[in-house]
Amino acid sequence: MTANILVVEDEPAIQELLAFNIAQCGYRAIAAYDADNAWTYINHALPDLILLDWMLPGSSGVELARRLRADQRTRNIPIIMLTARTDERDKILGLESGADDYITKPFSPRELMARIRAVLRRRAPQMSDETVTAGELELSPAMHRVNANGTMIDLGPTEFRLLHFFMTHPERVYSRSQLLDQVWGDHVFVEERTVDVHIRRLRQALEPSNLDGLIQTVRGSGYRFSCN
Amino acid sequence: MTANILVVEDEPAIQELLAFNIAQCGYRAIAAYDADNAWTYINHALPDLILLDWMLPGSSGVELARRLRADQRTRNIPIIMLTARTDERDKILGLESGADDYITKPFSPRELMARIRAVLRRRAPQMSDETVTAGELELSPAMHRVNANGTMIDLGPTEFRLLHFFMTHPERVYSRSQLLDQVWGDHVFVEERTVDVHIRRLRQALEPSNLDGLIQTVRGSGYRFSCN
DNA sequence: CGATGGTATGACAGAATTGTGACAGTAGTA
């Protein structure tokens, strides 16, 4: 969920403003102050989106965009072009050079964030949208629904993710910390015992459908989901 | 997705060239050779975008643009002005008359198509005129009417579009930002919570017909329409 | 059998999310 956004902008003030707004929205901003700097970072780790200033010291933003589009690895990274010019021609050049969107300064932070969200959503066709089946259970991320033996089961967000993980990783024991990493995310800080509580809640929700026993406790190790 | 593009251009050679390029891009081109011709077509069916030559026999392109902007129905149809002149004054006049973009001949087909795509991408997806049925609900875009269990329901424009989207995309959960993209258009920048308010208004309007429960809240994810 | 360490369970307060009514600005219309 937390996307890395590379901000290529030479003006510190704007760089800072962008970083602030990006962080505000829950994304992570990486700062680069020129094209070479950006290129170095990109070779080190691929960002999820690039915010690229049109005017840069040294080679221009358009040039960097072209380079990114030419490279197999970076071809699909979305680019939002940032420009101070209001000339329509520049916009087109930006788009033709491979940018996914452009925005002219001065821009409202709200507008920029809306575009970032739109681009990220467009480019990431939700990975695991496929319906998962396991035994009598059917879980559909797209509909956010669980069907057990024909009856609908209501789950909270966490229980839903937990069940989804189990159904896609059956027959294997996972420790509490592994589950925290996989279901909660590896950056959160919660007690391991919290897993117990959610396991309980999940079992409780599954119980009315006579589907208890699906989640087994492996004493000393963790939990296991078994379609059996 | 296939957008109708009305090409208002008196020179057959250019008209043909444009039609070819437009078709190449997957859009449908409708040819009009003068302003009156264009106006007649527009009254018959609203295109998604108008490519308008500056110089036209009879009344000029600018005049047609003004007329389009003055009319409620055609106000929001994007216009790209096409002109041979490079004079700055014309550009100003063209934009003032309500054109969304401007391109001078000779232009590269690539550039033109880039602009067309850019303009179209920003338009809110427009609904088809077909009547949609879902459960006890019947929605007719052409007549802007909603019939629930035999009773008429009055909806504002936004609630109408929202319900139409839901009825054509049932059973699936949509996040607030997805709904903003789909119903408001991805060039509109409003708070995500605004969606909540319109959901409420829609629910309120549906309530008298005992049709509540149609729109379900999926906590942490968004909303879902289900015909039950 | 009792001790020990790991689990299950119920309760709860705070956090997070959503529902709701009000309001002001805008645009269209008479």
Add this chain to the structure above:
DNA sequence: TACTACTGTCACAATTCTGTCATACCATCG
């Protein structure tokens, strides 16, 4: 101009979800 309808935003209420405890329960081992 005044009036009406519609929108987007806000503040506050209502609801649901979460993480953490304390306690009860259970298996295993000495």
